[in-house]
Amino acid sequence: MKNGHRLSIIGFALLGLILTTVPIYAQRTAAGTAILFKTFVILVDVTDGGAGYITPPTVSFIGGGGGGAVAVATITNGAVIGVTVTDAGTGYTSVPSVVFSAPPPPNTLAVRLAPLLTVTGASNVLVAIEYFDSLDTNHWLTLTNVILTGSPWVWCDTGAIVGKRFYRVVEIPIPANPNPARLAWISPGSFIMGSPVTEQDRNPYEVSEGPQTQVTLTRGFYMGKYEVTQGEYAAVIGNNPSYFHGDTNLPVETVTWDNATNYCGKLTAREATAGRLPPGWSYRLPTEAEWEYGCRAGTTTRFSYGDDPTYSLVGQYAWFVDNAGHQTHPVGTKLPNPWGLYDMYGNISEWCSDWYNVNYPGGSVIDPPGPATGSTHPIRVGNWEGTSVALRSAFRIGRPASQIWWSTGFRVILAPTLP
Numbered sequence: 001m002k003n004g005h006r007l008s009i010i011g012f013a014l015l016g017l018i019l020t021t022v023p024i025y026a027q028r029t030a031a032g033t034a035i036l037f038k039t040f041v042i043l044v045d046v047t048d049g050g051a052g053y054i055t056p057p058t059v060s061f062i063g064g065g066g067g068g069a070v071a072v073a074t075i076t077n078g079a080v081i082g083v084t085v086t087d088a089g090t091g092y093t094s095v096p097s098v099v100f101s102a103p104p105p106p107n108t109l110a111v112r113l114a115p116l117l118t119v120t121g122a123s124n125v126l127v128a129i130e131y132f133d134s135l136d137t138n139h140w141l142t143l144t145n146v147i148l149t150g151s152p153w154v155w156c157d158t159g160a161i162v163g164k165r166f167y168r169v170v171e172i173p174i175p176a177n178p179n180p181a182r183l184a185w186i187s188p189g190s191f192i193m194g195s196p197v198t199e200q201d202r203n204p205y206e207v208s209e210g211p212q213t214q215v216t217l218t219r220g221f222y223m224g225k226y227e228v229t230q231g232e233y234a235a236v237i238g239n240n241p242s243y244f245h246g247d248t249n250l251p252v253e254t255v256t257w258d259n260a261t262n263y264c265g266k267l268t269a270r271e272a273t274a275g276r277l278p279p280g281w282s283y284r285l286p287t288e289a290e291w292e293y294g295c296r297a298g299t300t301t302r303f304s305y306g307d308d309p310t311y312s313l314v315g316q317y318a319w320f321v322d323n324a325g326h327q328t329h330p331v332g333t334k335l336p337n338p339w340g341l342y343d344m345y346g347n348i349s350e351w352c353s354d355w356y357n358v359n360y361p362g363g364s365v366i367d368p369p370g371p372a373t374g375s376t377h378p379i380r381v382g383n384w385e386g387t388s389v390a391l392r393s394a395f396r397i398g399r400p401a402s403q404i405w406w407s408t409g410f411r412v413i414l415a416p417t418l419p
Contacts, residue, residue, distance in 0.1 A: 027052030030073070030080040030100040034061060040088035041069040044098055049079030052103035055175070056280040059083055064096030073100065074280050074417055115157035119148060119169055126172040126187055126220060129155060131165045174220065175278035178271065183222040183414060184340045190216040191293050192300060194360050195394035199302060200309060202394070209394045211362040215289050218367055221415035223286065223294045226331035226342050227251040227350065228263065228410055236266050243406035249330035251348045253409045257377045257401035260285055260351045260410040267412070282417045285353035285410060288378045288396070289368050295381070295393050297339040302392045304337040304344070311388045318346025318391050324384035328407075345381055345391040348409040352378040356398030376400050383407035 030050030035043040041061060050057075057080065059071040069089030074082045080100065119127070125148045131141055157165065177183055194212040197204050231248030233255075234240045241254045255263075261284070268282040286294065301307045308314055315322065317337075319329045324346070332342040354370025356378045361368070370378075376398035382390030385407050389395075399408075 027103040027105060029102045030057060032059075032080075032083060032098040032100070034064075034069075034095050034098050036064075036092055036095055037088075039066060039090055039092045041066075041071075041085055041092060041096065042088055043085060044071055044083035046080055046083060049075075049081060050100065050103060051078055052105075053078050053080065054104060054172070055278065056080070057101040057103065060099045061089070061096040062099055064092040064094050066090055066092030066096070069096070071098075072279075076416060078103070115165065115167070117155050117167060117169065118152045119155070120152040126174050128170045128172055129157075129167065130170055131157070131167050172220075175281065177222060178276045178278070178414070182225055184225050186221055186223050186290075186294050186339060186413075188217050188220045189293070189298075190214060191296055191298070193289060193292050195302075195392070199392070199394070200307065201302075201389045201392065208358050208396055209360075211360055213360040213362050213368075214364040215293070215368060216364070216366045217290065217293055219416055221286075221290065221413045223290075223339075223341060223413045224411040225336070225340055226411065227348055228260075228412060229331055233263060236263055236270060241404075244328045247330055249332075250328050251331050251343070251409045253328060253348050254404050254406050255351075255409055256404050257351050257399075261353070263410075264412055277414075280417055281414055283412045283414050285351055286413045287354050287368065287370055288352040288356075288380065289370075290413060291350065291352050291378075291380050292393060294339060294341055295337065295344045297337045297341070299338070299393075302394075304393065305335075314345065314388050314391055318343070318382070318388075319384050320346045320382055320391055321385055321387055326385070328384050346386070347384055348407055349379045349381055349383045349386075351408065351410040352380060354378065356396075358398070374398075379408060 028048070028051040030046065031048040032044045032046045034041050035045060044059070053075045056073040056075050059073050061069045066089050068087060069085065070087035071083050071085045073080045074084070127148060157167070174185060177185065192212050193215045195202050195209040196212060197210065202209060228251065229249050230240050230242050230252045233252040240252065241259070242250065242252050243254050244250055264283045264285060268277070271277045271283070295304065297304045303314065303317070305313060305317060314320070317335050319334065328347055331347065334343065334346070336342045337344050354377070355374030356376040357371045357374065379397050379399050381395060
């Protein structure tokens, strides 16, 4: 076991308890076939995505009589989903072999037959709680991903049948933060999206905040601590469309959804060229689920700091109609939420990436991308001209991509590139 982590069992009596190691899930190396045009490598057909990749594998070409071909792999959920040829090379008289570097073995902290686990060791480590139901297989399934907020850290599988599941804890390396001053790591996890019909100041006939849906996000991501500022926007796009001026730390507003997504694309290209991005990662708008997950920060109350039934505390966290003086304010001048995100309430409303649907799906969903089609996109949270009711974590509206308004902007996330 590495990095001082230890898995132990506490407060749980098991008949015939087995303390044993079991086969580690076999990491599988990807495979592919090169495609030539004349003497150049123009494509790579991925025939096996492999498994267990934490970062994209290196791709090399061997044989074929030529040289100089270069390619970059893209991964999703640990598997290679595509390869982009960045340099076709020259002189190939036959098809070269495509070689992918092998995935690293997982750092398995321990394995036990018990649904109540205690992990001790360093804090702020991202781990996966994995299981399988029989020693006849070595294919581990992920129950959840969590970040160890302290030591010891206790986890219980409340839905398990005692003695029927084997568990292990596997450390998941977090890519280095390319901009610690502006980005906060948001670990994978689950939350309840939407609000109950009984929530204070939710119109009981309002259907856009329900039905409440159990959402599991299996991929961690970095989220902007702040809304994108006018200075940041101008540095990437070359202009500032905002209505309010006078301070480059004011959030950029009066931007369309297309403006926001264009900014993300150009920011990704700039940072990738400068070598400041983890391989296979890109900037984009958050999905609506990712946005609300970050906003709630592990809470289920109306706001991330509590229910605040009299709205006596909301002014400490948000610029809104009662305190904003009819204008935006520099980002980060109010208190952050528990995950270090500022202005999740008030100042400006924020675009999300997916299509807007009036209703949530209900039930339980994993990594929801939103509806397949639509005519509007979600805008989340209230703003400097909105009332306190519109600042609730669950509040949402949909607007056309072409709409511009002096109270709407966005924040970015940095995440693994989606297929």
